[in-house]
Amino acid sequence: MAGKGKFIFAGLLILAAVIYLIVSNTGSTAHYFLTIEELRAMGDRAIGRNLTVSGAVLGDSIVYDPTIPQVTFTIVQVPADPKEVERAGGLAAVLHAAVNDPDAPRLEVVYNNVKPDLLKHESQAIIRGHLGEDGRFYADEVLLKCPSRYQEAVPEQAGGQ
Numbered sequence: 001m002a003g004k005g006k007f008i009f010a011g012l013l014i015l016a017a018v019i020y021l022i023v024s025n026t027g028s029t030a031h032y033f034l035t036i037e038e039l040r041a042m043g044d045r046a047i048g049r050n051l052t053v054s055g056a057v058l059g060d061s062i063v064y065d066p067t068i069p070q071v072t073f074t075i076v077q078v079p080a081d082p083k084e085v086e087r088a089g090g091l092a093a094v095l096h097a098a099v100n101d102p103d104a105p106r107l108e109v110v111y112n113n114v115k116p117d118l119l120k121h122e123s124q125a126i127i128r129g130h131l132g133e134d135g136r137f138y139a140d141e142v143l144l145k146c147p148s149r150y151q152e153a154v155p156e157q158a159g160g161q
Contacts, residue, residue, distance in 0.1 A: 033126060036077045036105040039137075046131045053137060054078060055107060056098040057144075059121020071115045071142075075125050077105040091145075095122045111139040118144035 033054040039046055055075030062073040076098045079085055088094045098104055099122055109127055119125075123146045129139040 033080060035080050036075070036107045038080075039107065039131065040105065047133055048130050050128070050130055052126060052128045053107065054080070054124065054126045056095040057119060057121060057123045057125050058099055058106070061108075062115075062119060064115040066114070068112065069114045071111045071113070071119065072108065073111075073119065073125075074106050074108050075127070076101070078124070091124060092122075095124055108136045109139050109142075110136050111142050113142075116142055116144055118146050120146060122146070 033052050034042075036053065036055055039051065039053055053075070056078050058074045058076055062071065064071045078094055078098045079088070085091055085094050088097065109125070110132075111127075119142070123144045126143040126145075127137060127139040128141040128143075129137055132138050
């Protein structure tokens with residue numbers, strides 16, 4: 001009977017460790033996309049934290065240095081609410097409006113890697129990384145979506161099924 005108690009205790013200990021790991025890792029990585037305004041509203045609490053931010057790429061701001069390699073670019077505030085994006089005419093319209101709004105909040109991004117092929121004017125950028133003390137966002141990962149590139153492919157795919 002004492003042997004059975006040891007197995008139960010060991011099982012509970014392992015279960016507690018697994019639950020702890022799931023909760024602690026989910027808390028640091030399960031972030032929704034922040035807007036630039038939400039990031040700024042966090043103030044100093046945002047510095048150094050792992051965060052995910054979304055915005056529209058300003059094409060004129062893209063600077064690539066292949067010798068490092070490093071890409072710097074600026075993203076502009078886009079709505080986070082999918083219903084708001086839909087009401088505004090879709091993602092392409094929202095991205096276009098955002099990059100043409102001189103008063104929209106902006107965020108400079110530094111990505112120490114090769115320049116992604118889809119990093120273009122009016123692309124949607126989803127960046128994961130941390131905010132530096134200098135106010136720049138240091139990206140570990142850059143995900144890009146260029147809605148105009150895929151706009152025509154969707155009806156063909158839907159019609160072909």
